[in-house]
Amino acid sequence: MTIKRMAAKTPRSGQESAYMPPPSVGPPDNASTGRSRVLRARARVILTTHRSSPPLRSPPPRQGRGEGILTAGALTAATLQNPPGRREGISSDSVRARATAIVGPRSRGGAGMWRHAARRSSAQIRRSGVMSSSSSPSAPAAAAGAAVPGPCIVHKRGTDILHDPWFNKDTAFPMTERDRLGLRGLLPPRVMSFEQQYDRFINSFRSLEHNTRGEPDTIVALAKWRILNRLHDRNETLYYRVLIDNIKDFAPIIYTPTVGLVCENYSGLFRRPRGMYFSAKDKGEMMSMIYNWPAEKVDMIVVTDGSRILGLGDLGVQGIGIPIGKLDVYVAAAGINPQKVLPIMLDVGTNNTKLLEDKLYLGLRQPRLEGEEYLSVVDEFMEAVHARWPKAVVQRYRNRFCMFNDDVQGTAGVALAGLLGAVRAQGRPLSDFTKQKIVVVGAGSAGIGVLNMAKQAMLRMPGINRSGEGHNQFWVLDKDGLITKARKGLDPAVARYARGFGPEEVQDLHEGASLVEVVRKVKPHVLLGLSGVGGIFNEEVLKAMKESDSPRPAIFAMSNPTTKAECTPEDVFKYVGENAVFASGSPFSNVTLGNGRQGYANQANNMYLFPGIGLGALLSGARHITDGMLQSAAECLASYITDDEIRKGILFPSISSIRHITARVGAAVVRAAVDEDLAEGRCDVDARDLKSMTEADTVDYVARKMWYPIYSPLLRYWRGVEEYR
Numbered sequence: 073m074t075i076k077r078m079a080a081k082t083p084r085s086g087q088e089s090a091y092m093p094p095p096s097v098g099p100p101d102n103a104s105t106g107r108s109r110v111l112r113a114r115a116r117v118i119l120t121t122h123r124s125s126p127p128l129r130s131p132p133p134r135q136g137r138g139e140g141i142l143t144a145g146a147l148t149a150a151t152l153q154n155p156p157g158r159r160e161g162i163s164s165d166s167v168r169a170r171a172t173a174i175v176g177p178r179s180r181g182g183a184g185m186w187r188h189a190a191r192r193s194s195a196q197i198r199r200s201g202v203m204s205s206s207s208s209p210s211a212p213a214a215a216a217g218a219a220v221p222g223p224c225i226v227h228k229r230g231t232d233i234l235h236d237p238w239f240n241k242d243t244a245f246p247m248t249e250r251d252r253l254g255l256r257g258l259l260p261p262r263v264m265s266f267e268q269q270y271d272r273f274i275n276s277f278r279s280l281e282h283n284t285r286g287e288p289d290t291i292v293a294l295a296k297w298r299i300l301n302r303l304h305d306r307n308e309t310l311y312y313r314v315l316i317d318n319i320k321d322f323a324p325i326i327y328t329p330t331v332g333l334v335c336e337n338y339s340g341l342f343r344r345p346r347g348m349y350f351s352a353k354d355k356g357e358m359m360s361m362i363y364n365w366p367a368e369k370v371d372m373i374v375v376t377d378g379s380r381i382l383g384l385g386d387l388g389v390q391g392i393g394i395p396i397g398k399l400d401v402y403v404a405a406a407g408i409n410p411q412k413v414l415p416i417m418l419d420v421g422t423n424n425t426k427l428l429e430d431k432l433y434l435g436l437r438q439p440r441l442e443g444e445e446y447l448s449v450v451d452e453f454m455e456a457v458h459a460r461w462p463k464a465v466v467q468r469y470r471n472r473f474c475m476f477n478d479d480v481q482g483t484a485g486v487a488l489a490g491l492l493g494a495v496r497a498q499g500r501p502l503s504d505f506t507k508q509k510i511v512v513v514g515a516g517s518a519g520i521g522v523l524n525m526a527k528q529a530m531l532r533m534p535g536i537n538r539s540g541e542g543h544n545q546f547w548v549l550d551k552d553g554l555i556t557k558a559r560k561g562l563d564p565a566v567a568r569y570a571r572g573f574g575p576e577e578v579q580d581l582h583e584g585a586s587l588v589e590v591v592r593k594v595k596p597h598v599l600l601g602l603s604g605v606g607g608i609f610n611e612e613v614l615k616a617m618k619e620s621d622s623p624r625p626a627i628f629a630m631s632n633p634t635t636k637a638e639c640t641p642e643d644v645f646k647y648v649g650e651n652a653v654f655a656s657g658s659p660f661s662n663v664t665l666g667n668g669r670q671g672y673a674n675q676a677n678n679m680y681l682f683p684g685i686g687l688g689a690l691l692s693g694a695r696h697i698t699d700g701m702l703q704s705a706a707e708c709l710a711s712y713i714t715d716d717e718i719r720k721g722i723l724f725p726s727i728s729s730i731r732h733i734t735a736r737v738g739a740a741v742v743r744a745a746v747d748e749d750l751a752e753g754r755c756d757v758d759a760r761d762l763k764s765m766t767e768a769d770t771v772d773y774v775a776r777k778m779w780y781p782i783y784s785p786l787l788r789y790w791r792g793v794e795e796y797r
């Protein structure tokens with residue numbers, strides 16, 4: 073077999089389409105009503121694309137990363153699902169055989185093996201010195217066999233490779249590769265192992281922590297972000313490895329709270345671009361611009377218009393940090409191939425006067441576009457995305473395309489899991505959820521998303537009239553206080569939660585009543601904040617929560633970043649009492665209570681769900697993400713915690729288990745898609761294959777599809793092989 077033939081059959085552009093139905097086409101539907109609100113709510117949207125259209129030019133196959141090229145990870149599912157010879161695109165028999173050896177034969181007991189595998193720490197796996205290019209849960213399978221990752225074809229040589237973070241291995245290039253790729257003499261002679269590089273980075277990181285002790289928090293946080301970002305710019309394989317193995321330590325840096333600080337200071341911190349930038353000045357050009365992105369296939373797009381970045385308000389172009397951070401979470405938690413993610417900033421100006429006056433500001437220096445002007449930019453952008461990746465679409469096309477909004481549905485699912493946990497913490501059956509009194513502070517996109525999902529969950533419970541009439545367990549406040557039916561000009565999405573004035577409706581409260589008044593009168597079981605107002609659950613409010621009708625009052629301070637959290641866990645356990653349960657959007661440390669007990673500071677962040685929803689949707693091949701799929705994801709997260717943990721006040725699992733959680737959530741989403749007859753499958757795992765999987769098989773399948781970082785041997789293209797770049 074010649075390399076030329078091998079390259080021709082390498083799974084690139086057309087590889088998936090052999091097994092796929094034709095992509096759906098058709099212009100986005102602009103005629104939907106209330107679209108302005110929907111778009112506003114969509115400060116961050118995940119566009120999930122399943123397959124790419126035929127490329128204008130073929131992009132380079134990348135190093136050891138999932139499905140696009142010959143890696144063990146790429147071969148895993150194919151080998152599991154197909155007898156040799158059926159899969160096209162994997163042309164080397166020897167590579168196929170090797171991959172089979174890596175993952176082992178498929179057995180119905182696969183999930184058991186996977187669970188066993190997942191219990192091993194990644195550090196153990198790392199130390200074994202044998203790594204799989206598949207998901208970390210599969211790594212022990214690799215450790216048991218001869219794990220030699222599949223090769224990767226590179227169309228560059230010399231310094232171009234060293235400067236490409238997708239291919240660069242720094243000092244870990246073996247001598248043979250240095251010869252093959254024209255690297256001899258460009259690197260110091262000693263060849264380091266991946267292990268050594270990993271340890272070296274972790275040591276530098278720990279020294280930085282040591283050396284910055286006592287410095288202000290923001291200085292330390294930015295220094296940590298810089299060191300990680302420099303690695304990201306230089307060597308993505310190593311970057312994602314340290315991120316995955318140390319997610320608990322690093323999630324607060326790449327995501328909330330530090331990402332907020334990074335966005336606030338982005339123009340000054342900017343060194344190298346990441347992702348794509350579309351601005352209002354690009355009108356008329358977007359359709360061609362979209363093809364400037366070098367990767368042919370894109371599975372996940374996170375786009376922001378920068379209008380509401382965490383609870384920090386309008387940060388204009390500087391909001392790009394959020395899509396970058398969220399996609400890093402997708403890679404780390406869901407094992408989405410980092411070559412197939414695309415962060416996008418849609419710059420339509422900013423109303424932040426401080427930024428407009430800042431000479432270093434990198435975005436459009438104009439007020440934010442509104443109304444039709446704004447929509448026309450979004451529409452053109454969407455059409456461009458749709459043209460290149462036809463399955464991608466945004467919120468208002470939810471019923472036609474595969475997409476969801478992590479701020480709305482992701483947050484809602486996480487909150488619902490927490491709310492159900494709060495019922496269990498009281499020692500009550502889940503059906504008692506319908507009797508919980510819930511005060512929600514913040515009626516924006518996140519707050520309303522939570523209310524909608526919680527309401528749907530209540531309506532499915534026994535004893536509740538399906539229309540939901542006469543059943544309103546929610547007291548909702550916005551910046552003007554309690555929302556009642558007396559409020560004028562209410563958005564219809566909010567109006568359904570406005571309290572009326574009948575018996576038991578407002579409980580002697582009035583339109584615009586203050587938070588403390590509401591808490592005193594209602595004595596809620598749950599107080600949930602998505603207001604973006606730091607400290608709004610003050611001493612007075614928390615002391616009022618002490619009189620809650622619940623034996624375990626629940627306080628969810630979900631706003632981000634840390635400075636915007638509605639309260640701290642210390643204040644909750646001090647003012648509400650040690651029997652309270654607490655969760656926050658950004659991480660806090662647990663609190664030491666009397667008798668050596670711990671007051672748990674749970675993290676209620678949509679990062680527990682969006683990676684699994686995205687991965688599950690992708691693998692199911694469903695054309696859109698339904699409420700049922702989202703509900704399954706939330707229920708899966710809720711059921712992850714044992715009764716024993718709940719009793720202690722643990723409502724959410726540790727972020728260290730994020731890959732494990734994501735595999736389960738992803739599988740729950742796939743199963744829901746199958747149950748709703750929406751699953752079309754992906755690559756060579758078709759709808760029938762998905763249908764035939766048990767629940768455990770599905771978890772196994774999802775876990776095995778996760779990308780895991782490892783260096784693959786690089787092959788330079790041969791004469792006669794098409795050059796991509």
Ligand SMILES: NC(=O)C1=CN([C@@H]2O[C@H](COP(=O)(O)OP(=O)(O)OC[C@H]3O[C@@H](n4cnc5c(N)ncnc54)[C@H](O)[C@@H]3O)[C@@H](O)[C@H]2O)C=CC1
Nearest residue numbers: 382383514515516517518550551603604631632657677678
């Ligand atoms: N933990 C998590 O996973 C997530 C947390 N969030 C956080 O939720 C917060 C809000 O996000 P969005 O809903 O998208 O923002 P938004 O701007 O759409 O809504 C904010 C809401 O808070 C209300 N509000 C403002 N000041 C208030 C006050 N003093 N009292 C009562 N209500 C007040 C506003 O009237 C509005 O209804 C942000 O801080 C964000 O970081 C958002 C998504 C996920």
Ligand SMILES: CC(=O)C(=O)O
Nearest residue numbers: 382383479632677678
């Ligand atoms: C976590 C998140 O998405 C937010 O705070 O907006």
